[in-house]
Amino acid sequence: xxxxxxxxxxxxxxxxxxxxxxxxxxxxxxxxxxxxxxxxxxxxxxxxxxxxxxxxxxxxxxxxxxxxxxxxxxxxxxxxxxxxxxxxxxxxxxxxxxxxxxxxxxxxxxxxxxxxxxxxxxxxxxxxxxxxxxxxxxxxxxxxxxxxxxxxxxxxxxxxxxxxxxxxxxxxxxxxxxxxxxxxxxxxxxxxxxxxxxxxxxxxxxxxxxxxxxxxxxxxxxxxxxxxxxxxxxxxxxxxxxxxxxxxxxxxxxxxxxxxxxxxxxxxxxxxxxxxxxxxxxxxxxxxxxxxxxxxxxxxxxxxxxxxxxxxxxxxxxxxxxxxxxxxxxxxxxxxxxxxxxxxxxxxxxxxxxxxxxxxxxxxxxxxxxxxxxxxxxxxxxxxxxxxxxxxxxxxxxxxxxxxxxxxxxxxxxxxxxxxxxxxxxxxxxxxxxxxxxxxxxxxxxxxxxxxxxxxxxxxxxxxxxxxxxxxxxxxxxxxxxxxxxxxxxxxxxxxxxxxxxxxxxxxxxxxxxxxxxxxxxxxxxxxxxxxxxxxxxxxxxxxxxxxxxxxxxxxxxxxxxxxxxxxxxxxxxxxxxxxxxxxxxxxxxxxxxxxxxxxxxxxxxxxxxxxxxxxxxxxxxxxxxxxxxxxxxxxxxxxxxxxxxxxxxxx
Numbered sequence: 137x138x139x140x141x142x143x144x145x146x147x148x149x150x151x152x153x154x155x156x157x158x159x160x161x162x163x164x165x166x167x168x169x170x171x172x173x174x175x176x177x178x179x180x181x182x183x184x185x186x187x188x189x190x191x192x193x194x195x196x197x198x199x200x201x202x203x204x205x206x207x208x209x210x211x212x213x214x215x216x217x218x219x220x221x222x223x224x225x226x227x228x229x230x231x232x233x234x235x236x237x238x239x240x241x242x243x244x245x246x247x248x249x250x251x252x253x254x255x256x257x258x259x260x261x262x263x264x265x266x267x268x269x270x271x272x273x274x275x276x277x278x279x280x281x282x283x284x285x286x287x288x289x290x291x292x293x294x295x296x297x298x299x300x301x302x303x304x305x306x307x308x309x310x311x312x313x314x315x316x317x318x319x320x321x322x323x324x325x326x327x328x329x330x331x332x333x334x335x336x337x338x339x340x341x342x343x344x345x346x347x348x349x350x351x352x353x354x355x356x357x358x359x360x361x362x363x364x365x366x367x368x369x370x371x372x373x374x375x376x377x378x379x380x381x382x383x384x385x386x387x388x389x390x391x392x393x394x395x396x397x398x399x400x401x402x403x404x405x406x407x408x409x410x411x412x413x414x415x416x417x418x419x420x421x422x423x424x425x426x427x428x429x430x431x432x433x434x435x436x437x438x439x440x441x442x443x444x445x446x447x448x449x450x451x452x453x454x455x456x457x458x459x460x461x462x463x464x465x466x467x468x469x470x471x472x473x474x475x476x477x478x479x480x481x482x483x484x485x486x487x488x489x490x491x492x493x494x495x496x497x498x499x500x501x502x503x504x505x506x507x508x509x510x511x512x513x514x515x516x517x518x519x520x521x522x523x524x525x526x527x528x529x530x531x532x533x534x535x536x537x538x539x540x541x542x543x544x545x546x547x548x549x550x551x552x553x554x555x556x557x558x559x560x561x562x563x564x565x566x567x568x569x570x571x572x573x574x575x576x577x578x579x580x581x582x583x584x585x586x587x588x589x590x591x592x593x594x595x596x597x598x599x600x601x602x603x604x605x606x607x608x609x610x611x612x613x614x615x616x617x618x619x620x621x622x623x624x625x626x627x628x629x630x631x632x633x634x635x636x637x638x639x640x641x642x643x644x645x646x647x648x649x650x651x652x653x654x655x656x657x658x659x660x661x662x663x664x665x666x667x668x669x670x671x672x673x674x675x676x677x678x679x680x681x682x683x684x685x686x687x688x689x690x691x692x693x694x695x696x697x698x699x700x701x702x703x704x705x706x707x708x709x710x711x712x713x714x715x716x717x718x719x720x721x722x723x724x725x726x727x728x729x730x731x732x733x734x735x736x737x738x739x740x741x742x743x744x745x746x747x748x749x750x751x752x753x754x755x756x757x758x759x760x761x762x763x764x765x766x767x768x769x770x771x772x773x774x775x776x777x778x779x780x781x782x783x784x785x786x787x788x
Contacts, residue, residue, distance in 0.1 A: 174196070179192060180285055189519040189540055189553065190519065192277070193279070200274070202729065205731060206727075206741075206745060206781065209268055209313075210264060212233055217689060220238050221277070222684060226771075227569075228775065229408050230355075232261040233261065234566040235264060244289070245293055249296075251296060252436040253286075254416045257564045259455065260564055268340045272298065280293055281555040283558055287480065288559055291587070291617065300327055301327070301370065302370055306327065306329075308325070311785045313782070317347040320343050320344070332373075339365045342362040349777040349778070350775070352757070356776045362388035365383075368381070368382035377423045379420060383417055388410070388412050391410075404447075405763045406765070409446075412442040413442075414440045415439045420434050429466040432463045434459070435461075439454065441455075449574050454484070456484075457483070462478070470511040475506040477504045478505075479500065480501045483499075484498075505523035516540065519540075522536050522537070530560045535555065538554060551597075552593065557591070559586060559587040567624070571625075587619055591618070592615070594613070594615075605654075609654075612647065618642070619642040621638065624638065644667060646666040647664075657694055664689075686708070687708060703728070708723075714770040717770060720770075724748070728743065738786050739787070743781050751774055751776070
């Protein structure tokens with residue numbers, strides 16, 4: 137039996153097993169009393185998760201705490217272990233990564249902080265590695281075209297990181313963590329309010345030495361040192377007017393490549409260094425008029441400097457961006473509405489470009505949008521929205537969206553919706569980052585048009601209680617997205633790389649299934665993702681590279697409140713196509729997480745991640761060249777292997 141036959145049988149067996157298990161279970165997720173009342177920030181209204189027509193996946197405080205214990209330094213693991221989301225590593229030596237939603241390339245996902253776009257562009261491949269989760273209240277994931285709500289770039293969806301804000305009870309948290317992969321993490325958070333003022337303070341220090349589990353002379357985890365500081369001040373001017381002001385500062389030095397180069401022993405070996413500094417400001421003003429109409433103004437500016445160096449080559453520059461938005465929102469009887477306008481600017485100054493390779497650019501976008509949500513009856517809620525964007529280089533875009541919520545029974549929720557999206561051509565895509573932007577011909581806006589998309593989704597949620605302590609919560613999502621004029625990076629005979637636009641469409645369709653089974657102190661989470669992502673080429677449809685068609689998430693947790701938690705995890709990834717190489721192996725990743733509360737304020741944790749040491753370097757050589765001139769294969773599986781981490785979380 138050859139490898140392809142084996143992978144096919146593995147996939148078929150998984151599907152049969154899953155559907156055999158689900159054949160007697162209702163396919164649907166939690167509604168009503170299945171979860172706390174959660175206000176969805178990303179939906180741009182004040183409705184709760186249960187009564188908004190837009191399908192939003194919430195990672196709440198409990199899940200964030202669990203993943204923070206396992207990976208306190210960044211949010212990479214937290215996203216990668218969610219159904220429908222796959223984190224793709226874009227560098228074999230420096231851990232740079234992008235996030236795919238439903239199989240689509242990372243450039244189609246918008247990453248936001250409290251609705252503000254401060255992580256895009258040149259910083260994109262580092263952003264997942266530079267966000268520590270201790271100060272997050274929740275993470276909201278909207279899958280499918282979301283450009284109507286947040287403008288260009290949200291074709292596959294958006295991830296909105298919602299920060300903690302001051303509450304009546306002050307909160308202080310300190311997290312200390314160490315890993316067997318030579319890493320150390322220290323994070324601290326404080327929030328409090330007094331009379332009319334409040335404050336949140338977050339700081340973290342993350343450091344690691346180069347880690348080489350494969351004994352191949354190449355770093356699986358680079359040497360790095362990072363410092364983060366994000367203070368925020370809140371002021372209640374009156375009962376009807378509030379403002380907040382915040383800053384963000386992140387600086388990091390990251391060096392990967394040959395271990396001997398990192399140690400200073402072989403100066404001619406390959407290396408990849410990323411030295412970056414990010415600084416952003418944010419301002420918010422909210423006022424409620426006497427007629428209960430709310431005015432909201434948001435503003436953010438961002439400055440990002442990065443120097444990316446390899447042997448004999450340096451790509452560096454400064455990216456400056458700004459975002460200003462004014463909205464009005466209100467409610468009339470059974471309807472709520474919001475309308476607004478925003479202006480986004482982005483500029484990149486390429487430092488010391490080579491002749492013919494100057495990537496300096498400047499662009500801006502003005503947009504207006506409106507959204508109307510109405511309860512048609514106790515069974516139906518409809519939501520319609522429209523955005524019109526005007527881009528300085530690529531013209532105007534009309535972006536309608538509609539969603540419908542159907543509530544046929546107290547424990548059943550049905551959502552369906554669709555919308556349009558767009559993405560303007562830009563240098564900073566994962567394909568270019570993999571090449572360190574070397575030999576890539578600059579984009580001439582007169583020669584390209586924007587990528588445009590349309591998407592549909594349908595999901596059904598259901599919760600049933602079998603007995604006093606038995607419950608099943610389920611969700612089934614079906615999705616389809618089609619993109620026209622998709623942009624690819626193509627190598628020419630001259631050795632240059634140019635952006636080309638596909639004549640055929642890029643399509644992604646599939647399904648996500650989530651089940652949560654509860655019995656007393658035991659909970660079992662099962663997630664399955666099926667993705668059929670392809671692009672039309674001259675010879676027919678071709679699967680997109682580095683996409684697992686089948687993924688399975690299993691988590692079994694035994695938790696006694698305010699005492700302990702023990703969990704077992706198992707994640708399956710099916711074989712992935714690679715460009716110019718054989719398909720990758722299918723694989724499983726297993727983990728154990730433990731947590732014990734000590735007294736009222738201290739929690740100790742110890743985790744065994746990937747304890748079967750699943751690594752791509754156990755399947756094959758990641759480098760087919762030499763340490764002086766490496767030729768790296770596409771990364772589709774973990775490179776760091778088995779890692780133990782442990783530490784303490786102190787909260788009061």
